[in-house]
Amino acid sequence: MASGFVTPVVQKTAASGVANHIAFSHPPIVLYFLKTYISAGRISRVKKTACILTIITGLVLASCTKGGEPVHNDSPYTARQQAYLLNLARATLISYLKNKSKPEVDVSALPDELKVKRGCFVTLTKRGYGLRGCIGYILPVEPLYEGIINRAIAAATQDPRFPRVSLKELDDIQIEISILTLPEEITFSSPEELLDKLEPGRDGVVLKTPYGSSTYLPQVWEQLPDKELFLSSLCAKHGAPQNTWKQSGTISVSTYQAIVFHEPEFGRKGTGTLGGIAGPHGAAIIGSANWQKGEITEKTVQPGEEIEPLTICTPNSDIALK
Structure with missing residues (x-):
């Protein structure tokens, strides 16, 4: 996926908060936008989870506030599997930040569910601060266990919105994992039919228009529960007029779901x-x-x-x- 992108140009525009727009000199394949609310130099903290995304060389950045309840309730992952993935993410961060090493995983011992390729995100939240890093892939590009390892490192060291996380900071970090289903394109012949087919609180949405493309994770419905406002906001995120989603013949919409779980406390050692x-x-x-x-x-x-x-x-x- 990353090889299909050229080096992005980062621009800033005025909006309610700060918006970073990623523009490509290559004909757009997918174009995502990021919106991060800043207050006194810090990412604002909201009780609900909200994730707004941008793509940079194939990686997707997410601006997320705390949440953690499963968004896709039919989880194929047992409590032990979820705990293992969270432990793997934390052990990876400790290993990498201490001595640049990664855990060696005995793949033969893992259950099949953890070896299947899945899109995933790792989100780092800092106590008393808020979002500290969040990076992932929407599409499945590597086995889930490997994706968790690599996304944990990326969230801590490659999120361009933040300085690198230090080893000491892990004492105040809580880890959240989001595992995504494959996006599926939905068919519709009118704006009304499109609205009928969207399920707030469950569907992550990828909207493609002649102006580009943008996506919201399912958690964003908590901040934008109205379907029309949700789609209008998606249009605005990639520079399209807010009513572009009503032009049924010129747009495409795909949906996906997320399984979201997090550590029960900050700062596990x-x-x-x-x-x-x-x-x-x-x-x-x-x-x-x-x-x-x-x-x-x-x-x-x-x-x-x-x-x-x-x-x-x-x-x-x-x-x-x-």
Whole structure:
């Protein structure tokens, strides 16, 4: 997907907040827009989740506020699988930010659901601040476990809206994962039929017009619950007149859904690929990014004891990383 894009030109325009527009000198394949609300130099915090996207060299950036309830309720992922993916994302961040390494995954041990190619996002939210990074792919380009590893690193180090996340910052970070279904084009012959076929709160929408293309994740319905306003906003995001969505013969619309889940707390501790040692205050193990470890019952680690690589611990754990 990335090879189909040329280097983007980033422009800023005045809007309600700050809008970064990505323009390509190549005939547009897909063109997404990002809108991030700024207050006192920080991303504004909203109780509901909202994600507005832009594409840069194939990666999609999302401006997300907190949420986390499943948007697509028929989740094919068990609680253990979701916990594993969250643990994998955190262990990846610890490993990469500490020594530029990535976890080695025994693919043969993973369930098939985690090996299927899926579009996914990793969102990082910082306590007391808000969005700290969010990057993903809408289309499936790599196995899910691998996508989580790579998107976690990208969210922490490649989101151009923020400086790189530091290892110390992980003490205040909460991780959220969104897994997407394949976009499916819907057919309609009138604006009224299009409105009838959209399901607020469930459908992510990709709108393509003669002016370009834009998308909103399903969570955006929480901020724009009115269907007409939702589509008008999608038009505006890529520079189209707001009523362009009513021109049925010149547009196309695809929908997709998302399975969204997040860590239950900020600042979980853990070890990277080299492991660690419990500090003077000890540690409490609650999970692992090694699938073969199975489900883990909380275990206390005494000061000075070794902690295995890719282990996840409670936020108040004291760990010296290797």
